[in-house]
Amino acid sequence: MQIQTIAPLKNVSLFNELMDRVMNRPIHLPGMATFHGYSGFGKTFSAVYGANKYKAYYVEVGHSWTQKKFCEAVLNELGGQTKGTIATLVDRIVEILAEEDRPLIIDEFDYVVKRKFVELVREIHDKSNAPIILIGEELLPSKLSEWERFHNRVLDWVPALPADIDDVRNLARLYCPMLDINEDVLKQLHKMSQGRVRRICVNLEKIREYAVTNGGDNVNVSDLNGVQMFTGTPPQRRAV
Numbered sequence: 659m660q661i662q663t664i665a666p667l668k669n670v671s672l673f674n675e676l677m678d679r680v681m682n683r684p685i686h687l688p689g690m691a692t693f694h695g696y697s698g699f700g701k702t703f704s705a706v707y708g709a710n711k712y713k714a715y716y717v718e719v720g721h722s723w724t725q726k727k728f729c730e731a732v733l734n735e736l737g738g739q740t741k742g743t744i745a746t747l748v749d750r751i752v753e754i755l756a757e758e759d760r761p762l763i764i765d766e767f768d769y770v771v772k773r774k775f776v777e778l779v780r781e782i783h784d785k786s787n788a789p790i791i792l793i794g795e796e797l798l799p800s801k802l803s804e805w806e807r808f809h810n811r812v813l814d815w816v817p818a819l820p821a822d823i824d825d826v827r828n829l830a831r832l833y834c835p836m837l838d839i840n841e842d843v844l845k846q847l848h849k850m851s852q853g854r855v856r857r858i859c860v861n862l863e864k865i866r867e868y869a870v871t872n873g874g875d876n877v878n879v880s881d882l883n884g885v886q887m888f889t890g891t892p893p894q895r896r897a898v
Contacts, residue, residue: 667825667855669695669818673704676816677712680789681761688811689789692767694798695818698854704818705763705793714761714791719769725778728770732762748781755786767792771801780808820853829858834866839877846879850889860888 673693680691695701702718709716715735719728729747730740736754740747755762762782770776771794783790792798799815802808821829826848830839843865851857865877868885 666828667700668822669700669704670707672816673708674711676814677708677761677791680791680813683813688813689787690783690792690812691814691816692792692794692798692812693816693818694794694796696796698856699818699820700855701793701818702765703855705765709763712761714763716763718765719767721769723769723773725775728775748778751782752785755788761789761791763791763793765793767794768798776805776808780811783811821855821858823848826858830862833859833862837866837869837875837877839865840879842879843877843882846882850887857888
């Protein structure tokens with residue numbers, strides 16, 4: 659997965675700082691860290707950019723994954739053989755990570771917690787000493803407190819932040835470069851999107867489509883009457 663262009667968002671900077679901290683830590687310190695926060699805050703967006711910048715391995719955990727499926731997915735990303743028992747696969751992951759000296763990013767780590775193979779990831783960390791960044795929802799730190807030995811190996815816990823108005827401006831420049839969007843429109847967009855990058859992007863696309871349909875390149879507050887903005891609230895049922 660690659661991002662060809664990137665807006666200088668706050669969470670992208672936070673994630674990059676976290677990657678630097680974990681990758682350049684003193685050898686006696688643990689090498690795991692979390693980047694956690696509410697859905698839509700742009701965690702994955704930031705992580706994928708970080709993976710490209712730092713040449714990190716990147717795995718997004720699936721809801722239905724077992725321990726073996728997880729190991730196979732990691733090995734696929736690492737370019738290793740995926741045949742064998744779970745123990746064999748873990749040894750192979752450890753060997754590759756230790757040799758390559760590249761970080762591993764595990765997205766949707768809440769599914770690892772739910773499936774209770776957290777200790778498997780700790781084993782990979784302890785034996786490889788590789789930097790491992792865990793991406794998850796806002797309650798991930800408290801969920802991990804159940805596993806004390808794992809919890810003690812986390813170097814830093816960094817919360818993703820809601821998008822601010824500067825983020826909205828940067829996203830508008832990235833995704834609607836042809837439009838002159840009024841500052842009041844951007845402020846209203848920020849308020850309606852509740853700081854969620856995903857909603858901001860969806861609403862910017864709605865604004866872009868409206869501008870294309872109506873043949874204009876200036877967007878003012880009055881134009882929003884013709885745009886059905888996404889706020890996260892389900893649409894009202896239509897009258898029959």
